[in-house]
Amino acid sequence: MIPLLRFLGGxxxxxxxxxxFAAVVAILRFPDVYTRLHGGTKALSGGAxxxxxxxxxxxxxxxxxxxLFLIAVFFxxxxxxxxxxxxxxxxxxxxxxxxxxxxRRDDV
Amino acid sequence: MAVMSFITVSLLFALGLFTVLSQRNVFKxxxxxxxxxxxxxxxxxxWAYIPxxxxxxxxxxxxxxxxLPHSFTLTAIVIGACDIALAFAFIMKLHRFExxxxxxxFRRLKG
Amino acid sequence: xxxxxxxxxxFFILLTAFVAIFLDDLLSSFIxxxxxxxxxxxxFALLRAPDVALxxxxxxxxxxxxxxxVAYSRTQRTPPPAGECVExxxxxxxPGAALVSALFAAVLFRGLYVFSGERIPxxxxxxxxxxxxxxxxxxxxxxxxxxxYRAFDTLGETTVIFTAVFGIxxxxxxxxxxxxxxxxxxxxxxxxxxLTPFILxxxxxxxxxxxxxxxxxxxxxxxxxxxxxxxxxxxxxxxxAARISPKSKETFEAGGAVxxxxxxxxxxxxxxxxxxxxxxxxxxxxxxSLFSGGNMLLLNLAVGMKVGAGLSSIFYTMIKxxxxxxxxxxx
Numbered sequence: 154m155i156p157l158l159r160f161l162g163g164x165x166x167x168x169x170x171x172x173x174f175a176a177v178v179a180i181l182r183f184p185d186v187y188t189r190l191h192g193g194t195k196a197l198s199g200g201a202x203x204x205x206x207x208x209x210x211x212x213x214x215x216x217x218x219x220x221l222f223l224i225a226v227f228f229x230x231x232x233x234x235x236x237x238x239x240x241x242x243x244x245x246x247x248x249x250x251x252x253x254x255x256x257r258r259d260d261v
Numbered sequence: 262m263a264v265m266s267f268i269t270v271s272l273l274f275a276l277g278l279f280t281v282l283s284q285r286n287v288f289k290x291x292x293x294x295x296x297x298x299x300x301x302x303x304x305x306x307x308w309a310y311i312p313x314x315x316x317x318x319x320x321x322x323x324x325x326x327x328x329l330p331h332s333f334t335l336t337a338i339v340i341g342a343c344d345i346a347l348a349f350a351f352i353m354k355l356h357r358f359e360x361x362x363x364x365x366x367f368r369r370l371k372g
Numbered sequence: 373x374x375x376x377x378x379x380x381x382x383f384f385i386l387l388t389a390f391v392a393i394f395l396d397d398l399l400s401s402f403i404x405x406x407x408x409x410x411x412x413x414x415x416f417a418l419l420r421a422p423d424v425a426l427x428x429x430x431x432x433x434x435x436x437x438x439x440x441x442v443a444y445s446r447t448q449r450t451p452p453p454a455g456e457c458v459e460x461x462x463x464x465x466x467p468g469a470a471l472v473s474a475l476f477a478a479v480l481f482r483g484l485y486v487f488s489g490e491r492i493p494x495x496x497x498x499x500x501x502x503x504x505x506x507x508x509x510x511x512x513x514x515x516x517x518x519x520x521y522r523a524f525d526t527l528g529e530t531t532v533i534f535t536a537v538f539g540i541x542x543x544x545x546x547x548x549x550x551x552x553x554x555x556x557x558x559x560x561x562x563x564x565x566x567l568t569p570f571i572l573x574x575x576x577x578x579x580x581x582x583x584x585x586x587x588x589x590x591x592x593x594x595x596x597x598x599x600x601x602x603x604x605x606x607x608x609x610x611x612x613a614a615r616i617s618p619k620s621k622e623t624f625e626a627g628g629a630v631x632x633x634x635x636x637x638x639x640x641x642x643x644x645x646x647x648x649x650x651x652x653x654x655x656x657x658x659x660x661s662l663f664s665g666g667n668m669l670l671l672n673l674a675v676g677m678k679v680g681a682g683l684s685s686i687f688y689t690m691i692k693x694x695x696x697x698x699x700x701x702x703x
Contacts, residue, residue: 227567230567231563234560234563237559241556262375263488265379265382267485270484271480271481272386274480275476276393278469279473280393282468283470288402288444289401292393296389299412303412303415304484309419315420316420317420317512317513317514321501327497328501328517332517332518334424335423335424335590336518336526338424338427338428339533339679340533341432342431343533343537346690347536347539347540349443349690350539350543350690352447
């Protein structure tokens with residue numbers, strides 16, 4: 154039972170790493186705020202949660218696995234909230250469809 | 262292992278020092294101070310580590326790492342955060358008077 | 373512990389520090405610095421220092437970044453006068469700085485290289501590791517050092533926090549804020565209402581189990597301050613000030629200090645010296661239970677009150693200034 158669970162956990166961790174990689178590519182390649190946000194949230198809701206679920210069989214005992222599960226639930230609740238707040242702030246400031254290519258320079 | 266940590270500490274401290282010396286934005290100066298503080302914390306913690314040691318929570322499995330630098334580091338982190346908060350307050354106040362965050366614009370501080 | 377993983381993390385620490393220095397955009401460079409903080413916390417956890425890793429993750433990469441965001445948005449509202457310094461341009465400045473820091477790094481590494489041999493912990497550390505359970509009754513050795521063996525240092529540190537709060541309030545005081553933001557949208561407010569009890573419960577568990585597991589007053593107090601900051605951002609400043617008034621924060625902070633000193637004086641009254649633990653009026657209890665370790669639970673509570681109230685009132689003072697109109701800013 155445990156080896157099977159560990160195998161499934163390994164597959165889940167691999168999928169999580171793939172999601173994180175896809176998020177990095179999305180943030181680098183997408184043109185404007187909304188699409189980048191769409192890609193960037195995948196790093197947490199896809200990547201981190203899958204990695205946490207995949208780490209559960211390796212946690213050593215039911216208590217450790219439950220802790221990891223609770224962290225995953227916390228991410229599941231908090232991440233949509235945060236990305237919603239960012240998207241709404243961008244909408245308010247009408248930054249939405251402007252491409253982010255022009256470089257903002259501070260006084261350095 | 263120890264040599265690797267020492268190289269990282271030296272480079273991190275030098276990066277912070279370089280920032281403080283060369284950059285003219287006061288926020289960058291704060292970044293440099295933070296980097297130097299991080300280097301000192303990393304030095305203490307990597308110095309406390311003993312290969313094969315376990316965390317200083319009783320009961321120990323095998324031998325434990327040195328707990329004394331850990332407590333120093335804990336103190337240093339909190340005090341460093343207070344320092345940085347005070348620096349930000351000073352920056353906000355300076356910006357109120359000088360309308361700038363560039364050190365070169367703070368002419369009135371020159372004698 | 374894998375050395376390759378450690379080398380990888382060290383490389384990324386240096387890389388993010390480099391990026392934080394040389395980026396033109398201040399916002400990005402501070403985000404990069406907070407990534408450095410998270411990587412440092414990971415390294416601390418790998419080097420078997422769970423207490424320090426927790427503190428680093430909460431304070432250096434959470435609280436400091438939020439304070440930076442406040443200061444940044446305050447100073448960027450009016451654009452600074454652009455202009456390179458005429459007397460000393462950057463290309464003239466950086467070779468000297470680079471030379472000095474490279475020399476410093478070389479000297480520092482040469483000095484540290486002496487210590488790279490076999491590391492033997494001193495007799496003090498060995499004493500702490502072997503005698504903590506008998507002498508204090510606590511399981512977390514770091515907490516025992518902070519709150520029993522070297523509790524006087526901790527008292528001095530809380531004084532430093534008080535001084536920082538005092539200085540910031542003094543610098544930024546003088547104005548009554550006129551209006552506050554209405555907070556974020558309905559969805560975020562409801563979600564935050566759902567999460568707040570759990571955040572507070574987590575903070576309390578860190579605080580009160582500090583003598584048994586990694587954690588303690590500093591970390592628990594910082595999580596309490598984080599909860600207050602989140603409420604401040606999500607619901608608006610007025611809401612936070614109405615729920616937890618600045619006066620009650622002051623009371624909490626002073627109460628923490630008074631509690632700490634009172635516990636210390638209790639030791640003197642029992643004939644054991646200032647901050648005496650087991651030689652004073654406290655008993656060790658059963659090791660591993662909540663009421664063990666003598667006065668450590670109460671001292672954790674005192675430090676937590678002090679740190680939580682202090683950091684949240686620092687943030688409140690700074691963001692209160694942010695929401696002022698530009699003309700009515702106190703000078």
